[in-house]
Amino acid sequence: MADLPIKVRGQDAHRFPRYARVMSSQTLPRPRKATAQRKKKSTGASGLMAWCPLVAGIAITFFSVKTAEILPLMGADGLLKLQLLYPFALLLKQPLLGLSEQTSESWSQIMLYAQYPLYGLYTMVATRWKPLWKVLLQVVCFHLLGFVVLWLLARK
Numbered sequence: 001m002a003d004l005p006i007k008v009r010g011q012d013a014h015r016f017p018r019y020a021r022v023m024s025s026q027t028l029p030r031p032r033k034a035t036a037q038r039k040k041k042s043t044g045a046s047g048l049m050a051w052c053p054l055v056a057g058i059a060i061t062f063f064s065v066k067t068a069e070i071l072p073l074m075g076a077d078g079l080l081k082l083q084l085l086y087p088f089a090l091l092l093k094q095p096l097l098g099l100s101e102q103t104s105e106s107w108s109q110i111m112l113y114a115q116y117p118l119y120g121l122y123t124m125v126a127t128r129w130k131p132l133w134k135v136l137l138q139v140v141c142f143h144l145l146g147f148v149v150l151w152l153l154a155r156k
Contacts, residue, residue: 057120
């Protein structure tokens with residue numbers, strides 16, 4: 001290939017009169033090695049271990065429902081603990097939502113039994129894409145956010 005002059009205008013013209021080397025362009029793709037195979041990235045748990053968060057959520061529900069029956073009998077301190085244990089079930093009972101008493105009671109009972117299995121289901125699904133510690137941190141933050149909202153609404 002012949003040397004092509006570079007057109008440079010202005011004050012820099014004397015510094016770049018020509019490019020002395022011929023530049024080659026590589027147009028063909030590099031061949032892949034036959035021995036190099038892609039390794040599949042192992043994300044999340046597999047098999048029975050993937051179901052552990054959901055099973056743990058169901059098991060926690062049995063114990064926490066029994067605890068929720070006892071906590072209101074302990075006075076104001078017990079009510080605060082109940083709010084911390086089941087923020088979303090108690091949020092559904094708030095009159096600010098505009099639900100009738102029967103509807104809010106029904107949804108509150110549903111959430112009483114569904115809250116922790118839903119956490120387990122979310123953890124089971126989200127661990128496919130994120131590490132377990134990040135997913136558990138998200139669940140804890142979501143739970144505490146529900147408690148803070150309930151606490152703020154109860155103070156009014």
